[in-house]
Amino acid sequence: MMNVFFVGAGPGDPELITVKGQRLLGQADIIIYAGSLVNPALLSLAKNGAAIYNSASMTLDEVIAVVEQGVKENKLVVRLHTGDPSIYGAIQEQMDKLAGKSIAFEVIPGVSSFLATAAALKQEYTLPDVSQTVIITRLEGRTPVPEKEKLVKLASHEATMCIFLSVHMLDNVVKELIDGGYPAETPVAIVQKASWPDQKIYRGALKTIAQIARENNIDRTAMIVVGKVLDTNYALSRLYAPEFGHMFREAK
Incomplete structure (x- = not known):
């Protein structure tokens, strides 16, 4: 069973989180969110009793310790990052730490x-x-x-x-x-x-x-x-040009 998920929260609008990310956020027992950037409105999706941590005041080791303890207790942990976590998300160091502890995880992309x-x-x-x-x-x-x-x-x-x-x-x-x-x-x-x-x-x-x-x-x-x-003129896409044929449309 996968217990740890890095979830892209999207750019700010709570509706721009993915369906999968929203589902996991609602199921999570532990949520660690990037408090300086993630829209706090997303936390309203958390279930009653979920433990919520603001990583803005935490060190890397403190974040990993919370994740590790959650895994030991068989809890579902969501690490909520703004935008897409792969861009300026500082997640590689977190993933490497978890991998070093043989803790499995999955990354859920988000809207950057x-x-x-x-x-x-x-x-x-x-x-x-x-x-x-x-x-x-x-x-x-x-x-x-x-x-x-x-x-x-x-x-x-x-x-x-x-x-x-x-x-x-x-x-x-x-x-x-x-x-x-x-x-x-x-x-x-x-x-x-x-x-x-x-x-x-x-x-x-x-x-x-x-x-x-x-x-x-x-x-x-x-x-x-x-x-x-x-702000400039541009050529129209060849994809929709009538004389441009492809496997779904014959050239006219």
């Missing part, structure tokens, strides 16, 4: 905030003749970034870029992107708290977005999207 951001913007990230690549990254902060992955290096591709955990250093983000190759006129969007009731959207260009952010006091919980897809 960069996808909720696209939905908020009503924007496709991969437009024909504009960009077919999405770069998911962050600016170096307390967590280092490999030299070849610094923004100034990635910017040379001029692909669609979704930048996590960096809005509080937006001046540095802009400098690295322009130095790396994006024109100063490149469109930028900032979505604060994507999918939450108080979601806000700000648009500009690389040369103006830092000032816009300052004027609106944006300093956390926001996704930065950079790229020409935000």
Whole structure:
């Protein structure tokens, strides 16, 4: 019997958790949630008597100790992470610790905030003749970034870029992107708290977005999207072109 589940909570809207994640959350005897980011409304899905821990005040060893004790007592444990746990979720170290203790676990994916951001913007990230690549990254902060992955290096591709955990250093983000190759006129969007009731959207260009952010006091919980897809002409998809045939439709 599987007792431990890492569950993606989604970007904020409680209805954006997966059906499987919702079911497990309702069945869990123990819930350890990332309190600084997960919408607390999700905890209303917990059954009566479930033990709930906020990991914001816990160390890695404390989290693992709670999981390990729950497994010993044959309890169902849900580790609830914001968005999709595989992106900036710090779950690898948790999984490795559990594996080292021969504790089996399963990961339930979730809707990442960069996808909720696209939905908020009503924007496709991969437009024909504009960009077919999405770069998911962050600016170096307390967590280092490999030299070849610094923004100034990635910017040379001029692909669609979704930048996590960096809005509080937006001046540095802009400098690295322009130095790396994006024109100063490149469109930028900032979505604060994507999918939450108080979601806000700000648009500009690389040369103006830092000032816009300052004027609106944006300093956390926001996704930065950079790229020409935000404001440009594009080719229509060949998939729906009448002369384009495939196994489900003959060319006309």
